[in-house]
Structures are given as structure tokens and as C-alpha cells.
Amino acid sequence: MEGKKARTTEDAWEIQDTQRGKPHGWIQWKGTDVCMDLHCKCGELTHIDGDFVYHIKCPMCGTVYMCNGHIEMIELEVEPECTKEAEIH
Numbered sequence: 797m798e799g800k801k802a803r804t805t806e807d808a809w810e811i812q813d814t815q816r817g818k819p820h821g822w823i824q825w826k827g828t829d830v831c832m833d834l835h836c837k838c839g840e841l842t843h844i845d846g847d848f849v850y851h852i853k854c855p856m857c858g859t860v861y862m863c864n865g866h867i868e869m870i871e872l873e874v875e876p877e878c879t880k881e882a883e884i885h
């Protein structure tokens with residue numbers, strides 16, 4: 797499994813998939829606690845629970861990743877009970 801590769805966080809920022817032109821969200825991490833599964837290019841599936849996870853390192857192969865905050869939005873026809881309504885911007 798191969799993904800994008802950049803030298804620095806700033807370089808990664810320039811080539812990240814921003815989902816532009818499609819419904820999308822942008823997570824501003826703000827240091828908040830996150831629970832994330834990592835599917836690494838080496839095939840390892842690992843997990844992290846922590847604050848300030850702007851970057852993540854695979855414990856098996858040492859690959860370091862920037863965590864892109866742009867996420868896909870998939871429109872639903874049925875609204876779940878836990879849905880949060882966004883503020884008017």
C-alpha cells in the first residue's frame with residue numbers, strides 16, 4: 797500500500813487531499829483527544845489514543861505521517877439521533 801510522501805509537514809500541507817469541489821469537512825484538531833486506527837503502508841494496523849496527534853509514527857516500520865484533517869462528507873437520507881447541528885458561519 798503506497799500513499800503520498802513529503803519531506804516536511806509544510807510540504808505535506810501543499811499536497812494533501814482537501815476534498816475540494818466535494819462536500820467535505822476540515823478538522824481543526826486543537827489538541828483534543830483522538831482515538832485513531834492507522835493502516836500503515838507496511839501493512840501494520842495499529843491504534844492510538846492521545847492528545848495533539850498532528851503526526852503519527854508507525855511502531856513497526858517507523859514511517860511518520862502528517863494527519864490530514866480534511867475528511868469526506870457522505871450525505872445521509874436518514875438522520876442519526878446523535879447528529880450535531882453546525883453553527884451558522
Ligand SMILES: [Zn+2]
Nearest residue numbers: 836838854857
Ligand atoms: Zn508501518
